[in-house]
Amino acid sequence: MVDGRGLRLKMPHVFTLLTFMILACSLLTWVIPAGRYAREQRIVGGRERTVVVPGTFETLPKHTSVRGILFGDEVSGEASPVSVEGFLSAIPRGMIAAADIIFFIFIIGGTFGILQRTGTIAAVLHALLARFRGSWRVLTVVLMTVIAVGGSTLGMGEEFIPLVPIFLVVAKEIDCDRVFGMALVFVAAEVGFAAATTNPFTVNIAQGIAELPLNSALGFRLAFFACAMVVALVYVLRYGARVRRDPSASVMAGDAFDVGDEHADPPALERRHLAILLASGAIFVFILYAVQKMGWWLPEMAGGFFLMGVVAVVVGRLPMDEAVSAAVRGMEDMVVAALVVGFARGITVVLDQGQVLDTLIHSAATVLQQVPRYVAAEGMLLVQTGLNLFIPSGSGQAAVTMPLMTPLADVLGLTRQTAVFAFTCGDGFSNTVIPTSGILMAMLGLARVPYDRWLRFMLPLLGQLLALSAVFLILAVAIGLQ
Numbered sequence: 001m002v003d004g005r006g007l008r009l010k011m012p013h014v015f016t017l018l019t020f021m022i023l024a025c026s027l028l029t030w031v032i033p034a035g036r037y038a039r040e041q042r043i044v045g046g047r048e049r050t051v052v053v054p055g056t057f058e059t060l061p062k063h064t065s066v067r068g069i070l071f072g073d074e075v076s077g078e079a080s081p082v083s084v085e086g087f088l089s090a091i092p093r094g095m096i097a098a099a100d101i102i103f104f105i106f107i108i109g110g111t112f113g114i115l116q117r118t119g120t121i122a123a124v125l126h127a128l129l130a131r132f133r134g135s136w137r138v139l140t141v142v143l144m145t146v147i148a149v150g151g152s153t154l155g156m157g158e159e160f161i162p163l164v165p166i167f168l169v170v171a172k173e174i175d176c177d178r179v180f181g182m183a184l185v186f187v188a189a190e191v192g193f194a195a196a197t198t199n200p201f202t203v204n205i206a207q208g209i210a211e212l213p214l215n216s217a218l219g220f221r222l223a224f225f226a227c228a229m230v231v232a233l234v235y236v237l238r239y240g241a242r243v244r245r246d247p248s249a250s251v252m253a254g255d256a257f258d259v260g261d262e263h264a265d266p267p268a269l270e271r272r273h274l275a276i277l278l279a280s281g282a283i284f285v286f287i288l289y290a291v292q293k294m295g296w297w298l299p300e301m302a303g304g305f306f307l308m309g310v311v312a313v314v315v316g317r318l319p320m321d322e323a324v325s326a327a328v329r330g331m332e333d334m335v336v337a338a339l340v341v342g343f344a345r346g347i348t349v350v351l352d353q354g355q356v357l358d359t360l361i362h363s364a365a366t367v368l369q370q371v372p373r374y375v376a377a378e379g380m381l382l383v384q385t386g387l388n389l390f391i392p393s394g395s396g397q398a399a400v401t402m403p404l405m406t407p408l409a410d411v412l413g414l415t416r417q418t419a420v421f422a423f424t425c426g427d428g429f430s431n432t433v434i435p436t437s438g439i440l441m442a443m444l445g446l447a448r449v450p451y452d453r454w455l456r457f458m459l460p461l462l463g464q465l466l467a468l469s470a471v472f473l474i475l476a477v478a479i480g481l482q
Contacts, residue, residue: 014336014441017451018343021435022090025347025390026082029354034060034079036358042209051209051399054407057362060355079355086353094346095339100298101438105158105338106331107302111309112162113330114323118316119267120276125166127269129173136174136244137237143170144188144233151192152225154288155201155394157439160189161337162330164446165259172259176240177250179457182447183236186440187432187458191232191465193394194428195225200292202394202424209402210416217417217481224421224472231468235461251456252449276315283308337442344392344438351390357400361387365404373412377473380405380419384426385466392436397427418476425469432458 038056063078072083082090095102115121132139150156163185171181196203198215207214242249267273287304290296296304313323351357364383368376384401391397402423409419431437433455444454475481 014340014435014445014451015343017435018340018346018441019091022343022346022350023087026087026090026350026354029350029356030062030064030081032354032356033359034062034355035362036060036079036355037362052358052403054403057358059359080353082350082354086350090346090350090353091343093349094344095342097349098342098345098438101158101341102338104298104302105161105334105341105442108159108305109162109330109332109334109337110327111305111312111330113326113328113333114309114312114316114318115276115280116330117322117326118273118276118312118318120273120280120312120316121166123267123269123273124277125169129170136176136240139170139174140184140237140240141233143167143184144236145229147185147188148192148195148225148229148232151189152195152197152199153192154291155193155196155199157189157193160185161439161442161446162334164443165333168259168447172257174240175244177243177247177252177255178257178447179251179449179453180236180240180243182443182449182454183239183457186443187232187236187461189439190428190432191228192225193431194425194465195221195228196424196428197221197225199394199424202398202427203420205395205398206402206420206423207417209398210406210420212416212420217421220421220472220476220481224468227468227472228465231464232461235464239457251453272316276312279311279315280308283311333446336445340441340445341438344436344441347436348391348393348396357390360390361401361404365408368408369412373414374474374477376408376412377414377418377422377477378470380422381426381466381469381473384423385430386426388427388430389434389436392431392434392438394427398423414477415481417481418473421476421481422473425466425473429462429465429469432462 035057037052037054039050039052042051060077060079063073063075063080065073067073068080068083070083071085072080074080112121128139132142147156147160150159164182167184168178168181170184171178193199193202197218198204203221204214207216247253283304287296287301290300290304309323309327312318313320318326348357364387368379368383371379384397387397387401391400402419405419405423406416409416431440433440435441435451440454441451444451
């Protein structure tokens, strides 16, 4: 970035950016009034979840003291702003809170390292590139659609992180930049996640809390998914065509797009590669089935990916030392990605500690009660989008906001299905730009794309997707979406 005086401004490293955000949120706990809702345990989507109880919000007095500034000073019935010690320990506590996701990322990183060592990924990738070398647009549409379907139906996100280096190779081979490679996987995944059809982590949880039939309004959601994908595909394809025609049009013009020499001499596609691919695909399908039908979560999913790595070692006939080295290298490649998730969780940690998050949610719900229903529906979209900065977890945001938005929709004369749709759009699309999204920052780190350059690419598309969401919300209100 260059300012008006010609001075070059450098975007801080992702860890620096997140640390400053944690500091800012810690300071806000001294300014924003504290409050809390009562919470209860409920079975939602087959899992026990902690959800807020509507109508139970109460303000809390802030307890401040000299000791509280440095080390915290807890008093029963009062809120304590985040202390210096609380700020310094927020990142370690965020790591602990996100431990299941962090270790899941390490496991799938190790599995992809083994698949890479067997030559399966390189062989399949280059066979695919050879097939579509003269039809890069078709390849883009196919890849993004497949990934988006995974995000929309099964809520896949973290699973795609190890694919970033692979999609960078695809972008390099078709004469695009690393931002295009990042978009192939990340934009597709997040558009699918937001335009949720049967996403178990957002739409299913939200519908469960709203006491709606699971996977209801599927036709409406499928239409929205199709429209959102058209918007995203057109945007990405136009960007790719512009960069291919004029590399200086890239948001990362002048970047030395080097993907290493691992794919310089790809192996030929052999039967063992196809066998590994089929076995891995079968295990992956079972993992997805188990998430939907057997209540699997991250530890069980990680075990499934571990099995995938073991099968690849056996079928690929890798010596054990080579297999272990490949797995370790794969995990090493995921270190930054995994740590970013823990840093990002630190923001939620300090807001919870200072007990100001419920105040923000209560204030937003109070404002929405004062406006007409069409405006309120759009307001729900904006509220969910803004709250996603502080609660980047889809299931977490559903548990906190949907118990409040559901009765609010009843009062305003909106259908509960409309409130659910506003939630999925607001929670999902903003994940493409918010720095508290662990998946975004992890993928940017792997792709070596600076955050400010990504914003230059992504913000226009985000505006288009939110505008599309607003149009569909008006339609939902008009037809009384059920």
